[in-house]
Amino acid sequence: MATPATEPILSIRDLSIAYPIAIGTVRAVEDVSLDVCKGEVLGIVGESGCGKSTLGLSILNLLKPPGRITRGRIQFGGADILAMGRRELLSLRGPRIAMIFQNPLTSLDPLMSVADHFIETIRAHEPGAAAKACLERAGRMLADLGIEPERLGEYPFQLSGGMRQRIMIGLAMILRPAILLADEPTTALDVIVEAGFTELLVRLRKLYDLTVVLISHNLALVAEVADRIAVMYGGRIVELASAGEIFARPLHPYTQGLIACVPNIRLEQTELNAMPGSPPDLVGERGYCSFHPRCPFAMDICRQRCPELRAHEGRQAACWLYDGEA
Secondary structure, three states: OOOOOOOEEEEEEEEEEEEEEOOEEEEEEEEEEEEEEOOOEEEEEOOOOOOHHHHHHHHOOOOOOOOEEEEEEEEEOOEEHHHOOHHHHHHHEOOOEEEEOOOHHHHOOOOOOHHHHHHHHHHHHOOOOOHHHHHHHHHHHHHHOOOOHHHHHOOHHHOOHHHHHHHHHHHHHOOOOOEEEEEOOOOOOOHHHHHHHHHHHHHHHHHHOOEEEEEEOOHHHHHHHOOEEEEEEOOEEEEEEEHHHHHHOOOOHHHHHHHHOOOOOOOOOOOOOOOOOOOOOOEOOOOOOOOHHHOOOOOHHHHOOOOOOEEEOOEEEOOHHHOOOO
């Protein structure tokens, strides 16, 4: 695993995202601050509903109403993405930051061939590009993805799930972005194809000098490729550390619970571990630690105040177990 540069290419500060609903306001993301360093793979993990995909969409300002960013900023290349106009966002999405969405079958147009998808993507940002030149670029990209260029003439229904996901990666990569956002990219894939995806991501990272933000509920997958891991719970980051530190000695009780739930084929394990309880209700203000109902180490202060993400032994954790005020 390559050592990333320490220079942040993307900075998120004090980001909060809310969704007004009939019974109140869902606080999907609260006070998230995060740097993505050039050349690294940053994994964002957590259970469904923890806010990780919402966080990913906000990076490209793709939130749909009624979702809205209530505070914070997201900076890329010295510019605030949240302050960009429509034209600026169009020049950002694709050429500079690209995204792979969860389900490739619903992201690809069934009436368009693979070639049509590539031509449309390139011409959206390079209007004068000739079809022949677009297809030559697409063919080279497919070769890097391990796909025969002859498949350019095929349609999404003619491709396997793994092949469709590779096409989605190719469409994201064709404009040579600086950052690739991958939102649950293996959700629709079986474990064999998923293993191939991780190998492909590692190879593409080296080939294109990529910076990757990998969003997943699959901690084992993220461990294969990530340099650092941000663990989210209840809309907040509760632990941020290198992948090695996270797995060698997780600090936050939630991270410990997630790792305990990962099956270990090296152990004689007859039963799978499960974390008790359910994710928190994100409606309304939460002036306490959201994890305390499920936490085996919960204290009185956990029910009264929400811990901040603080530095502890070279990493960051939001837990009263490691805060001097507890």
